[in-house]
Structures are given as structure tokens and as C-alpha cells.
Amino acid sequence: MNTYTFDEISVGQTESFTVRLTDKEMDAFREITGDINPLHKDDAYAAEKGHKSRVAFGMLTASYLSTLAGVYMPGERSLIQSVEIKFSQPVYPGDELTVSGEVTEKNDTFNLIKVKVSVRNQEGKKVLKGSMQIGVME
Amino acid sequence: MNTYTFDEISVGQTESFTVRLTDKEMDAFREITGDINPLHKDDAYAAEKGHKSRVAFGMLTASYLSTLAGVYMPGERSLIQSVEIKFSQPVYPGDELTVSGEVTEKNDTFNLIKVKVSVRNQEGKKVLKGSMQIGVME
Numbered sequence: 001m002n003t004y005t006f007d008e009i010s011v012g013q014t015e016s017f018t019v020r021l022t023d024k025e026m027d028a029f030r031e032i033t034g035d036i037n038p039l040h041k042d043d044a045y046a047a048e049k050g051h052k053s054r055v056a057f058g059m060l061t062a063s064y065l066s067t068l069a070g071v072y073m074p075g076e077r078s079l080i081q082s083v084e085i086k087f088s089q090p091v092y093p094g095d096e097l098t099v100s101g102e103v104t105e106k107n108d109t110f111n112l113i114k115v116k117v118s119v120r121n122q123e124g125k126k127v128l129k130g131s132m133q134i135g136v137m138e
Numbered sequence: 139m140n141t142y143t144f145d146e147i148s149v150g151q152t153e154s155f156t157v158r159l160t161d162k163e164m165d166a167f168r169e170i171t172g173d174i175n176p177l178h179k180d181d182a183y184a185a186e187k188g189h190k191s192r193v194a195f196g197m198l199t200a201s202y203l204s205t206l207a208g209v210y211m212p213g214e215r216s217l218i219q220s221v222e223i224k225f226s227q228p229v230y231p232g233d234e235l236t237v238s239g240e241v242t243e244k245n246d247t248f249n250l251i252k253v254k255v256s257v258r259n260q261e262g263k264k265v266l267k268g269s270m271q272i273g274v275m276e
Binding site: 001019025028029031032033034035036037038039040049057058059060062063064065066067070071075076078079080081082083084085086087137 | 213
């Protein structure tokens with residue numbers, strides 16, 4: 001886990017990591033949230049809607065932004081203030097996701113950083129883009 | 139699970155549900171994401187940072203927006219396009235959260251609805267506010 005202080009962070013700094021989103025994470029997310037929507041559970045239903053298989057929960061893909069902030073940028077001193085997300089392509093269970101962040105702003109008055117985020121699948125397609133405002137604790 | 143079609147949804151329509159966020163969900167979310175930040179795990183560390191106990195992952199609280207869209211508004215036909223979230227108060231394991239959504243816009247061209255969302259704790263304090271843009275599938 002990174003332990004960047006506010007002063008150690010520069011605009012332009014980047015962090016990234018790769019995870020595989022599998023049925024295990026799908027089942028655990030469904031258990032947590034109670035989101036029993038068939039698009040995320042039933043291959044035949046998802047196929048009717050034009051998908052190659054059941055689709056990953058968007059908010060499960062977004063969950064990895066927690067890791068980006070809390071483990072990578074800034075790591076230990078992270079306190080997420082706000083998040084904006086757009087889902088641009090479906091994610092399917094089994095996909096390998098690369099989660100990336102780049103610091104685009106620093107607010108010295110409130111020790112806040114703005115991090116532009118993207119998630120790409122194993123084909124390099126962007127499946128999520130957005131930004132986070134993160135407080136960097138003393 | 140609700141099965142609202144686009145035509146059955148009106149601006150001003152509301153949905154809400156209540157969940158308890160416990161250590162079980164905290165552990166499952168940590169397992170999914172790999173976010174091992176001590177603020178969410180270590181009571182003593184969180185106390186040093188001014189909290190009464192370890193703090194819930196913000197993106198775990200945000201996960202319930204998946205349920206709001208996929209089960210309640212619009213329910214089965216949901217496909218989340220984008221999400222904006224602000225965290226306004228900390229959530230602690232054991233908190234009872236009421237997740238609410240209100241339809242504020244309908245886009246007839248793309249069958250999209252905009253839903254204003256809020257999450258309040260058992261004391262009625264707003265812990266998350268934001269909005270979602272959601273496609274309503276045929």
C-alpha cells in the first residue's frame with residue numbers, strides 16, 4: 001500500500017493495477033447488494049438483450065476505484081470525497097480489468113487531489129471513465 | 139423486483155429501501171476489491187483519524203445504487219449509464235441505511251431516466267447524495 005502525503009503527490013502522477021473480475025466477485029457483490037437483476041445472473045436473458053453472456057454489475061467495476069484510492073493513489077491517507085463515473089462498454093465475468101488513475105489537480109487549501117480514472121478490458125477497450133476527488137489526510 | 143417500462147415511469151416517482159451495512163458486507167467488499175486500507179479495518183487507526191470506529195468503504199455504500207437501479211427504479215430493464223456521488227458524512231459498520239431515488243428527468247429519444255439519489259443513516263443524516271443516468275431497456 002502506498003503512503004503518499006499530500007506534498008509527495010504531483011500533477012501528472014499515475015498509478016494502475018490489474019484484476020480479473022470473475023463469477024466469484026459477481027456472486028459476492030450480489031450477496032452484498034441484493035441486486036438480483038437477471039442481466040447480471042442469467043446468460044439466456046442477457047443474450048436476449050444482445051449480450052454475449054451475463055453482464056458484470058457496473059457498480060462492481062466501479063468498486064475497484066476504492067482500491068485505486070485506498071491502496072494506490074494516495075494509498076493509506078485516502079478519503080474519497082466524490083466520484084463521477086461513465087460506463088462506456090459492457091464488462092463480462094472473466095474480463096481482466098486494468099484500473100488507472102492520473103492526478104490532474106491539487107487543491108492546497110483543502111489537501112484534495114483530483115484523479116482522472118479509467119478502466120480498460122483485456123482488449124484495451126475503455127469500459128469505465130471518470131474522476132474522483134480525494135482528500136489526503138495528514 | 140420492479141419491471142417498469144419507460145412509458146410507465148413519471149418524473150417525480152420515488153423508490154426507497156433500507157439495508158444494514160455490517161462487518162459481513164465490509165469483509166466481502168474488502169475481499170472483492172483488495173482495498174486493505176486501515177481506515178476501513180482498524181478501529182484504533184480510525185480513532186486516531188477522529189472516527190468513532192473503522193469507517194465503511196464509500197464505494198460500498200455506493201454499491202447499493204446498483205440495487206436501487208436494478209431492482210427498484212426501473213428494476214429489471216435497468217442499464218446504468220453514469221453515476222455521480224458525493225460522500226457527505228462517514229458511514230460506520232452497523233449503520234442502517236435508507237437508499238432513496240427520485241426520477242427528475244426523462245429523455246424520450248434515448249429511453250434514459252435521470253434519478254436523484256440519497257442515502258441516509260438511522261439518524262436521518264445524509265451520508266451520500268448524487269444522481270444516476272439509467273437506460274430503460276425495451
